[in-house]
Amino acid sequence: MNALFFVIVTFSLIVFQTIVFPSFVWFSQCFDLMIMNIIFLSLVYSYYSVILAIVLIGGIMDSLSGVAFFHHIFSYLWIYLIVQLFKQFVFKRNYIFILSISLVSVLIQQGLILFSVFIEQGREGIGQMEVLLMVKQLAWGGVCIPPGVWLLNGFRQYWIYLVNTIKKQIAHRYRG
Numbered sequence: 001m002n003a004l005f006f007v008i009v010t011f012s013l014i015v016f017q018t019i020v021f022p023s024f025v026w027f028s029q030c031f032d033l034m035i036m037n038i039i040f041l042s043l044v045y046s047y048y049s050v051i052l053a054i055v056l057i058g059g060i061m062d063s064l065s066g067v068a069f070f071h072h073i074f075s076y077l078w079i080y081l082i083v084q085l086f087k088q089f090v091f092k093r094n095y096i097f098i099l100s101i102s103l104v105s106v107l108i109q110q111g112l113i114l115f116s117v118f119i120e121q122g123r124e125g126i127g128q129m130e131v132l133l134m135v136k137q138l139a140w141g142g143v144c145i146p147p148g149v150w151l152l153n154g155f156r157q158y159w160i161y162l163v164n165t166i167k168k169q170i171a172h173r174y175r176g
Helices: 002-023 034-044 048-064 071-086 095-121 123-127 131-175
Strands: none
Touching: 002 034, 002 048, 002 131, 034 048, 034 071, 034 095, 034 131, 048 071, 071 095, 095 123, 095 131
8 A cells, every 4th residue: 555655646746747837937947856755765665676666766757857868767766875874874854864865865966967968068068057047946955855755754644544444444344
């Protein structure tokens, strides 16, 4: 049932990022919403199957976006790795930890974009990049990702409650 929850969350975030948010002026150049999902998956699970799920999510986002292929896969795997390393040393529900991981995650994606532009176009390509857009995405990420991760945690807790309630009702109904 946890897998179904994450499929629904991933699909919803993809729809919001690719269809809903681009139509709003404030969110047209928003940070990658999937970062919230990747951070949450990294905080909740440490299984190898999560790596496969992250690669799958990254492949979907690479297919839908206009950036170089493997950009999202690589950045999501780096985010997962950094969260896995640092959650051993820091209390993972700490606001400072979530905020710093959020900012680092947005910086990872921005750094990979800068690197890919540098590889394709050289120094003159980097000079033409919109620095203000990167700063806005970093600010939006710092403001929106930590509450988004906690919101995902709340939805997951509610999902678990609903699933357990339905299981009890079904068991009660068919036992007697």
